[in-house]
Amino acid sequence: MSAGASSQSNITSRQSALRAWCALVAQSFQRHWRVRAMGWIALALLAIVVVWVALITERGAWNLADQRARRGAGTYRQEAERLRPANRYLAFGNVIRPQDDAPKEARGERLQAHEIPNPLNPTEDALRSLVLAVPKAVTDSDTFLREWGFVTYSRWVVHLLFVGFVLPLFTLAYASAAFGAERESRSLVWVMTRPIPRSAIYLAKFLGALPWCALFGLGGFVALCAVGGPHGREALVRYWPAAALAALAFAALFHLLGALFRRPVVVGLVYVFFFEAVVSALPGSLKLLSLSFYARSLMYNEAADAGYPVELLPAMAAAVTSKTAWWVLGSATVALTVAGAALFARIDYRDDL
Numbered sequence: 001m002s003a004g005a006s007s008q009s010n011i012t013s014r015q016s017a018l019r020a021w022c023a024l025v026a027q028s029f030q031r032h033w034r035v036r037a038m039g040w041i042a043l044a045l046l047a048i049v050v051v052w053v054a055l056i057t058e059r060g061a062w063n064l065a066d067q068r069a070r071r072g073a074g075t076y077r078q079e080a081e082r083l084r085p086a087n088r089y090l091a092f093g094n095v096i097r098p099q100d101d102a103p104k105e106a107r108g109e110r111l112q113a114h115e116i117p118n119p120l121n122p123t124e125d126a127l128r129s130l131v132l133a134v135p136k137a138v139t140d141s142d143t144f145l146r147e148w149g150f151v152t153y154s155r156w157v158v159h160l161l162f163v164g165f166v167l168p169l170f171t172l173a174y175a176s177a178a179f180g181a182e183r184e185s186r187s188l189v190w191v192m193t194r195p196i197p198r199s200a201i202y203l204a205k206f207l208g209a210l211p212w213c214a215l216f217g218l219g220g221f222v223a224l225c226a227v228g229g230p231h232g233r234e235a236l237v238r239y240w241p242a243a244a245l246a247a248l249a250f251a252a253l254f255h256l257l258g259a260l261f262r263r264p265v266v267v268g269l270v271y272v273f274f275f276e277a278v279v280s281a282l283p284g285s286l287k288l289l290s291l292s293f294y295a296r297s298l299m300y301n302e303a304a305d306a307g308y309p310v311e312l313l314p315a316m317a318a319a320v321t322s323k324t325a326w327w328v329l330g331s332a333t334v335a336l337t338v339a340g341a342a343l344f345a346r347i348d349y350r351d352d353l
């Protein structure tokens with residue numbers, strides 16, 4: 001009878017601990033409902049980036065043909081039209097005819113030495129015309145322009161702005177606040193009085209903050225892709241798995257920083273703007289320590305598998321395989337979470353009283 005009562009008591013104790021753990025997860029989730037100062041800053045910066053991307057998309061600047069060729073010149077499409085043999089001859093004859101009588105493509109244009117027609121040497125003139133007709137053929141190729149636009153959008157918006165700036169900033173704002181809010185309110189020591197192990201408290205805090213990291217991190221990606229036109233919509237379809245895995249890895253890292261440091265935001269900002277922005281772009285093997293490098297590798301391989309000219313992404317020439325990137329990001333998430341739980345269980349928080 002005594003053994004049965006003891007067994008029943010143990011079951012009740014475990015059920016009580018489980019209810020306390022679930023309540024802690026819910027409480028941690030609810031506390032993030034109020035967007036803190038760091039969250040408002042991240043939202044403001046995201047709004048600026050979204051407006052900038054929307055303006056570029058509205059101007060059609062992702063399309064190579066509509067970009068300005070050089071200062072004082074027209075777009076690549078206009079320059080390609082000017083280099084057509086007929087327009088070069090018109091521009092060459094423009095020295096003896098009034099400007100107003102010349103076609104639009106030949107007005108006010110000064111030919112370079114290699115562009116001047118040479119009708120007295122048919123072979124040289126034919127070869128020159130053939131070479132100078134290449135830009136026109138390129139700007140008339142819908143396939144080339146679509147591929148160029150997608151890779152350009154991927155390089156500047158997805159790789160540089162989202163992976164290197166927006167995603168780390170949002171995950172830092174919400175993952176580091178899981179313990180930061182408790183430290184500020186001097187209530188961390190009371191949280192640890194719950195009838196659950198410290199490692200379980202660490203995991204509960206992480207699970208409570210994770211939905212917010214995913215919501216705002218991936219939400220920022222959706223916002224950037226929504227204003228990117230066709231290129232943005234395709235980027236969303238192709239890159240969202242890599243963005244989701246990167247959000248998990250960054251959340252695990254910044255949650256660990258929140259448990260270890262009194263000023264995790266400062267430490268996190270140093271990591272984002274120095275290590276992720278500078279070290280990950282350096283040549284050599286040091287970039288292998290960067291989480292964003294593996295997220296970019298996944299995106300790079302996805303674009304390469306789809307047949308896009310990834311040679312236009314020179315910084316990712318040393319990208320690892322997708323299998324390696326998945327394994328590293330997944331292992332980093334698990335390792336950082338386990339390490340954080342173990343360290344949190346050992347650290348003395350008496351100073352928070």
